[in-house]
Amino acid sequence: MFPGASTDRGQADFVVVGAPLDVSTTFQPGTRFGPERIRRFARTFDDYDHRTGLFFSDLAVHDHGDVYAWDDAEEYLEYIEGVLTDIVWDDACPLLLGGEHTVTLAGVRATEPDTFVCLDAHLDLRAEYDGNPLSHATVTRHVLDVADRAIILGARTGSEEEWNRAAKSDVTVVPPEEVADWEPDFGGTTYLSVDIDGADPGFTPGTGTMEPFGLSPREMRDVVRDVAEETDVVGFDVVEVNDRDDGQAASLGGKLLREFVFSHAHDR
Incomplete structure (x- = not known):
């Protein structure tokens, strides 16, 4: 269980769902361990948040647990979409823990947002990668079949085809050096x-x-706070955490999820 996510499902305002999909990772696999590591390295965080004056355990968060992943990504995404749609229908906000970035597509399909905002080193606008049209490197392209626009914050690499796609009016790319000044308007x-x-x-x-030359944790935290407090946000995820470090990625992922919940609840 994510620490502090102890509310009964029927009373929850936020529902954590683990989606440990790990089938299209192209360099260092291990995202299947992401949800468990995020939960584990969040155990050290205090329940109380000084900035908002709130206690995480008071914010009606429920942990659904992990949805066991299998090799058929398309079928798995359909199943996850159903789990998340049930959460949306219950007027709760889904908090998805990946797993590879492909799982985000299920979250977007379940919530049908107008705008997709993503903190990412990569554009993820490929039509296919290594012959796979449902790869983690294609997720933002698929998201644009649902959302009206995508804003990619911190992107610093992509193929020529992806940069050409990003030049269209429904995509905004904010490079790392400009993220600190970005506002959700x-x-x-x-x-x-x-x-x-x-x-x-x-x-x-x-x-x-x-991918070097990226964002600082503080810059990412500020984006999460701003989006949670200043927009009508309907879903959130943390993805691409694996087991190839001593917990740095998982710790940041868990902290950003908490920042989202504190900020969203504080705004409400």
Whole structure:
């Protein structure tokens, strides 16, 4: 159980769901261990948050546990979408723990946001990767079949095809050096996805495809707070945490989930 997520399912305002999918990782696998590690390294955090004056255990968070992953990604995403749709229908906010970034597609399909905001080192706008059209490297392209627009914060790499796709009007790319000054100035509903590789790998070596010159944890925290407090946010996830470090990536992932919940609850 995620620490402090002790509310009964029927009374929950937020529901944690683990989605340990790990079938299309292209460099360092291990995202199947992500949800468990995020929960484990969140055990050291205090229940009380000084900034908001709130206790995490008072914020009606429930942990659904992990949904066991299998090799058929398309079928698995459909199943996860159903789990998350039930949460949305119960007027709760899904908090998805990956797993590879592909699982975000299930969260977006379940919540149908107007705007997709993502902290990510990569554009993830490929039509396919290594012949796989449902790879973690294609997730934002698929998301745009649901959401009206995508805002990718911290992106610093991509293929020529991806940069050409990113130049279209429904995609905004904010490079790492401009993220600190970015503000969410749009209307409608929002889904927020945190790919942990958006951080510089000096902070989060435990991820599949590390990319230097990234964001600081504090910059990522500020984005999470701003989106949670200033937009109508309907879903959140942390993805691409693996077991290839001493807990740095998982610790940041767990802390950002807590920041999201504290900020969302404080705004409400």
